[in-house]
Amino acid sequence: xxxxxxIVSRTVVLPQRDVDTDxxxxxxxxxxxxxxxxxxxxxxxxxxxxxxxxxxxFPLNQPExxxxxxxxxxxxxxxxxxxxxxxxxxxxxxxxxxxxxSIADIFRSNALKNGLIPVVIDPVAHERLLSSPxxxxxxxxxxxxLVAGGLTAPFPLxxxxxxxxxxxxxxxxxxxxxxxxxxxxEEAACER
Amino acid sequence: MRARTLxxxxxxxxxxxxxxxxxxxVLYVDLHLVHEVTSPQAFDVLHERGLRVRRPEKTVATMDHxxxxxxxxxxxxxADAQGAAQLRRLEENCAEFxxxxxxxxxxxxxxxxxxxxxxxxxxxxxTIVCGDSHTxxxxxxxxxxxxxxxxxxxxxxxxxxxxxxxPRTLEIRVDGQLRPGVTAKDLILAVIxxxxxxxxxxxxxxxxxxxxxxxxxxQRMTVCNMSIEAGARAGxxxxxxxxxxxxxxxxxxxxxAGWERALAAWRALPSDAGAPYDAAVRIDGSAxxxxxxxxxxxxxxxxxxxxxxxxxxxxxxxxxxxLEKALRYMDLRPxxxxxxxxxxxxxxxxxxxxxxxxxxxxASVLRGRKVAKGVRALVVPGSRRVKQAAEAExxxxxxxxxxAEWREPGCSMCIAxxxxxxxxxxxxxxTSNRNFEGxxxxxxxxxxxxxxTAAAAAVAGSIADPRELxx
Numbered sequence: 093x094x095x096x097x098x099i100v101s102r103t104v105v106l107p108q109r110d111v112d113t114d115x116x117x118x119x120x121x122x123x124x125x126x127x128x129x130x131x132x133x134x135x136x137x138x139x140x141x142x143x144x145x146x147x148x149x150f151p152l153n154q155p156e157x158x159x160x161x162x163x164x165x166x167x168x169x170x171x172x173x174x175x176x177x178x179x180x181x182x183x184x185x186x187x188x189x190x191x192x193x194s195i196a197d198i199f200r201s202n203a204l205k206n207g208l209i210p211v212v213i214d215p216v217a218h219e220r221l222l223s224s225p226x227x228x229x230x231x232x233x234x235x236x237x238l239v240a241g242g243l244t245a246p247f248p249l250x251x252x253x254x255x256x257x258x259x260x261x262x263x264x265x266x267x268x269x270x271x272x273x274x275x276x277x278e279e280a281a282c283e284r
Numbered sequence: 285m286r287a288r289t290l291x292x293x294x295x296x297x298x299x300x301x302x303x304x305x306x307x308x309x310v311l312y313v314d315l316h317l318v319h320e321v322t323s324p325q326a327f328d329v330l331h332e333r334g335l336r337v338r339r340p341e342k343t344v345a346t347m348d349h350x351x352x353x354x355x356x357x358x359x360x361x362x363a364d365a366q367g368a369a370q371l372r373r374l375e376e377n378c379a380e381f382x383x384x385x386x387x388x389x390x391x392x393x394x395x396x397x398x399x400x401x402x403x404x405x406x407x408x409x410x411t412i413v414c415g416d417s418h419t420x421x422x423x424x425x426x427x428x429x430x431x432x433x434x435x436x437x438x439x440x441x442x443x444x445x446x447x448x449x450x451p452r453t454l455e456i457r458v459d460g461q462l463r464p465g466v467t468a469k470d471l472i473l474a475v476i477x478x479x480x481x482x483x484x485x486x487x488x489x490x491x492x493x494x495x496x497x498x499x500x501x502x503q504r505m506t507v508c509n510m511s512i513e514a515g516a517r518a519g520x521x522x523x524x525x526x527x528x529x530x531x532x533x534x535x536x537x538x539x540x541a542g543w544e545r546a547l548a549a550w551r552a553l554p555s556d557a558g559a560p561y562d563a564a565v566r567i568d569g570s571a572x573x574x575x576x577x578x579x580x581x582x583x584x585x586x587x588x589x590x591x592x593x594x595x596x597x598x599x600x601x602x603x604x605x606x607l608e609k610a611l612r613y614m615d616l617r618p619x620x621x622x623x624x625x626x627x628x629x630x631x632x633x634x635x636x637x638x639x640x641x642x643x644x645x646x647a648s649v650l651r652g653r654k655v656a657k658g659v660r661a662l663v664v665p666g667s668r669r670v671k672q673a674a675e676a677e678x679x680x681x682x683x684x685x686x687x688a689e690w691r692e693p694g695c696s697m698c699i700a701x702x703x704x705x706x707x708x709x710x711x712x713x714x715t716s717n718r719n720f721e722g723x724x725x726x727x728x729x730x731x732x733x734x735x736x737t738a739a740a741a742a743v744a745g746s747i748a749d750p751r752e753l754x755x
Contacts, residue, residue, distance in 0.1 A: 108609065109602045110481050110581050114720040119699045123350065123366035125324035125373050127434075137722050142708075166602060168482035171515055171581075172720060174417040175322065176433035197485055197517055198417060202433035250449065252307045262435070264329070267443040270301060270310050274338075274445055277300040277312055 093207050095260035098232050099188050101161035103240075104151050105225035106135075109166030113199060116170065116178040130177055131184030151225065152185075161188040162229055164221045168192075170199025179203040189231050191238065193218040204253045205262060211238055217245035233258050287556035290522050291453050291488045294428040294553070298411045300445060308447040314410040315427075316440045317396045318345040318383070320370040321701070322415030326437035327377040335442045340382040342444060344405060347371050347388045348395045349701050353664050353691040367702065381441070394667020394693045397421040397635035401505060402669055404534025408523035408550040413440060418635045418717065419518075420511040424504035425531070426523035426553050428488070431512065451517045452562035454487040458495040460570030465751035467645065468503035469637060469715065469734035471495065471567075472510040473575035473585040479565060481583040484516025487562065490555065491521050495569030501530040502639040509636045510717050513582040522554035574750055576622055577719045577732040579610035584719075586622065588737060588749050594618035613721050614729050615709075622747050625731075629712040630661040630688075630742040631724070632735055634698035637715035638666030640673050642735045646715075647679045649739035649753050650686040656745025661688035662704065664696040688742065700725045713741040 121133040139150050146153040163182065169192045170178060179202045182190065189209040200210040211231055213221075220243055221227060229240040233254055238245045256263060288296070295311070303309035323345070330337070337343065350367035371388060378385035386392035392399060397418050400406045408426035413419060415437040422429035436446050456475055476483075489511050491504075499507065504521045511519025521527075528547060531537040538546040573587035584607070586593070595607040595618065611618065616625070632638070632646045643665065655661045663683045665671040671693055674680055680690045697704040698716035706712055706728025715738050716723075719730035733741070736750035743753060 107602070107605070109606050110583075112581065112718075112720045114718065114723050118722055118726070119701050120726075122321050122701065123364070123370060125328075125370060127325045127328075137726060166606075168485070168515065171481055172417065172512075172718065174415060174431035174433055176325075176415075176435060179433075194482055194485065196482070196515055198431055198433060198512075202435065205433065205435040250308065251305065252447070255306075263447050264333075264435075264439055264442060266307075267310065267439050267445055267447065268335075270445070271443065273300050273310065274312070274443060278339075278444075281312070 093260045093262060096188065096207060096209065096257050097234060098230065099161055099209065100230045102226050102228055103162045103164045103221060104157045104160045105222055106151055106163060106165045107222050110168045110171055111165055112172035113170055113175050113178040114172055117175065117181045122175060122177055127180050129184065130181035131186070134181040134185045156226065159186070161186055162191060162231065163187050163189070164191045166192065166222070167194045169195050171196040174198045174202070176202045176206070179206045179208045183208050191218070191221060204257065207257065209233070209257065211247045213238055213245040213247050217243055287559040289453050289555040289559045289561060290426060290490055290520055290553055291428060294409055294411065295450060297409065303450060308449045310445050311448045312411060313413050313440050313444055313446060314342065315400070315405055315412045316343040317400055317412065317414035317419070318343055318437065319349055319396050319416065320347050320374040321349045322434050323377065323437055324370060324373045326415070326434045326441060329438035330441060337381040337383065337441045338444045343383045343441065344400070345374060345378050345383050346386040346393055346396050346399055347374060349695045349699060351388050351694040352702055353694045353696045353704055355689065355691050391668055394670065395635045395638065395695055397509065398638060398666030398670065401425065401501070402534065402667060404531055404536035407531065407537065407546070408527060409553050413446060417512045418509050420516070421505050421509040421635055423508040423511065423518050423520040424501060425527055426520060426550070428518055428520065430518040452487045454484060454489050454516070455561040455564040456489050456491050456567065457493040457564060458491065458567045458569045459493040460495055460568050461498065462495055462569050462572060465574055465736060465754055466572050467734040467736060468499055468506040470572055470575040471569065472507045473577065473582065473732065474572050475567065476510065476514045476583045477575070477585040478567065479514050481513060481581045482515040484511060484514035487516050489514070489516045489519040490561070491519060493569070496521060497524065500641060501526060502641040505639070506636055510582065513717060523550050574734060574737050576737060576747060578614065578616060578622060579607065580613055580719055580721050582717065582719060582732060584610060585732070588622060588733070588747065590622060592616045592618055592620045592622065623749060625747045626711060627659060627713050627731070627741050627746055628710040629706055630659060630738050631697045631712055631714040631716060632738050633662065633664030633666065633696050634716035635666065635695070636717045637735050638664060638670065640670055642715065643670070643674050643679050646735040646739040647682040649736055649743065649750060650688065651682050653686055653743045655687040655742045659742055659745050661742040662691060662697060663688050664691045665693050667693045697724050699723070713738045713747065
C-alpha cells in the first residue's frame with residue numbers, strides 16, 4: 093500500500109443517505125476472484141442506463157469530476173454487506189477518502205485496509221460539504237482534520253489505522269508479529 | 285466481581301492482547317466460516333506472502349452464493365463461467381490448506397449460516413467470524429459472531445485472530461408474548477424500523493425479555509441474522525435450556541464428560557443481574573403485528589395492514605428525499621394500502637428464513653391451496669439437511685402441489701448471483717434480509733416479510749395478511 097498523509101482534491105457529492113454496498117457494487121460483479129479492475133462497476137446501476145450508457149445526470153459521470161479523489165456521501169454510507177469489493181471499487185475508480193456524518197462499521201473497517209480514508213465529520217460541516225459539490229478539500233491524517241474554505245472539521249481516526257495508512261503498512265504484519273502471544277493464548281485455552 | 289454482560293464475558297475470554305490507546309485488541313477466533321465469494325482474494329494473500337493457515341481445523345468452508353438451485357438433473361450446471369471459477373478456486377484452496385469443505389452436491393452443503401448451527405459448530409461463548417455480514421446469525425447461541433471483509437478473512441486464516449476495538453452494547457428488550465401469526469421475522473423488522481438502519485452502529489445488540497426467551501433456536505437465528513440490517517456489529521441471545529436442547533442433538537457438540545463441562549461453562553454466560561448496557565430499547569412484543577417492508581432498506585417496514593407513508597409528512601429533508609427515492613424505485617403511491625399490492629414472485633429462503641421451522645410455517649399456509657395464477661413461488665431450503673428433513677415430512681409435496689418450485693439449497697434469490705433473480709420491474713415478497721435496489725436482480729422490487737406472510741402473498745397473488753389465512 094502506498095503511504096497516505098494528505099489528500100487535496102475537489103469533492104464529488106452523492107447526497108443520498110444509507111447508500112448500501114449493493115449500490116456501491118452490485119452483487120453480480122462479485123463473481124471475480126481478483127481485487128483489481130472494479131472501478132468500472134462502481135455504482136453500476138446508478139451510473140449506467142439499461143443499455144449500459146452513462147446517465148449524464150449522475151454525479152460520477154460529470155466531466156468536471158475527473159481526477160476527484162474525495163467522495164462526500166449522505167449519512168450511514170456503506171451499510172449492508174461486508175463485501176470488500178466496495179472499497180476496492182471506490183479505490184480503483186480513484187477515490188482515496190469518503191466523507192460523511194456516519195459510515196457503516198464493516199465498510200469503514202474494510203476501507204481502512206485499502207487506502208480509502210473514512211472521514212466522519214459533524215453533521216453541520218457535513219451539510220456544508222453536501223451543499224457545495226466540487227469544493228476543494230484538504231484531508232490531513234497528521235492533524236486529523238478536513239479543511240475546506242473557511243471550514244475546519246476534525247475527524248476521528250484510530251491511531252493504529254492511522255499509523256498503517258501513513259506508513260503504507262497493513263495490519264497483517266502486526267498480527268503475525270503477535271504469534272508468540274497467540275500461541276500462549278492457545279496453550280492456556282487448552283488447559284481451561 | 286463486576287457484573288458483566290454476555291458480550292463482555294465472551295469478549296474478555298478471547299482477548300489475546302488487550303486494547304490500548306495505540307492499538308486495537310487482538311481477539312482470538314474460535315470458528316471461521318468460509319464461502320466462495322469473499323475468500324479467493326484472501327487465499328491469494330497467503331500465496332503472495334508465503335503464509336500457511338495457522339489452525340486449519342478451525343475453519344470450515346461451504347459453497348452457497350454462486351451455486352445453482354435448479355431442481356433435479358441440472359443441479360450442477362453453474363450459471364456462468366465466473367461462478368464456476370469461484371467454486372473451483374474454493375475447492376483448490378481448501379485442498380491446498382487442509383480446510384474442511386462442504387462442496388456442492390455433498391450431504392453437508394448449504395448456506396454457511398445454516399450449516400454452522402446444524403452441525404453444532406456454533407456454540408455458546410465462541411467467537412465466530414465469516415466474510416459475510418449475516419454472520420450475526422450465530423449470536424443466537426450466545427456466541428460473539430460478526431461479519432468481516434476479505435482482508436480480515438486472510439488475517440484469520442494466517443493468525444486465527446482479528447484486530448478489534450471493543451464495541452458498545454445495546455439491550456433490545458422485548459417483553460410480552462407474540463400473538464398468533466407474528467413471527468421472529470416480524471419482531472426483527474419491527475426492531476429495525478424502530479432503531480433505524482444505522483441505529484445499531486458501533487454496538488453489539490443483546491436481545492432479552494420474555495418474548496425472546498420464548499423463541500426457538502431457529503427463530504432466534506432469524507432475529508440475530510438481521511442485526512446487521514440495523515447496522516450492528518453483532519446480535520446475541522443468552523444461552524438457555526432451549527439452546528442446550530438444540531445443541532444436544534447436533535453432531536459436533538461436545539459429548540459425554542465434555543458436554544457436562546461445556547454445559548457448566550455455558551450456564552455462566554448470561555449477563556449478570558445489573559450488568560450495565562451502554563444503551564437500551566424496550567419493545568412490547570404483545571403489540572407486534574406481521575410486518576412488511578415498503579421501501580429500499582430494511583428499516584422501511586410497517587405492519588402489513590398499514591398504508592405507504594407520505595414523504596411530505598417527514599420534516600427531515602434527507603429522510604424525505606430517501607423515502608421519495610425509495611417510493612419512486614418501488615413505484616408505490618403515498619397512502620396506498622400495502623395489502624392488495626400485486627406481486628410477481630414469492631421467494632422463501634435465505635440465511636434469514638430457510639430452516640425447517642420456516643418451511644413448516646410456509647407449508648401451513650400453502651397446504652391444500654394454490655399459488656395464484658401468474659405468480660412464481662420458489663422455496664429454497666437452507667441446506668441439504670434441511671431439504672432432507674422437509675422431504676421426510678412431506679413438505680416438498682405441499683409446496684409442489686401448491687404450484688411452488690422446490691429447489692436445491694443455496695443463497696439463491698436473496699443475492700441473485702446464481703441465476704435465480706427478478707426481472708426488472710417485478711415485485712417480490714421475500715423472506716430474505718435485504719430490499720436494497722436491485723438486490724434480487726437489477727430493477728427488481730422487494731418486500732421483506734415472514735414465511736407466513738410470503739406464503740399468504742403467494743396464494744393471494746398480492747400482499748396479504750397471513751392471519752386471514754390462518755387455520
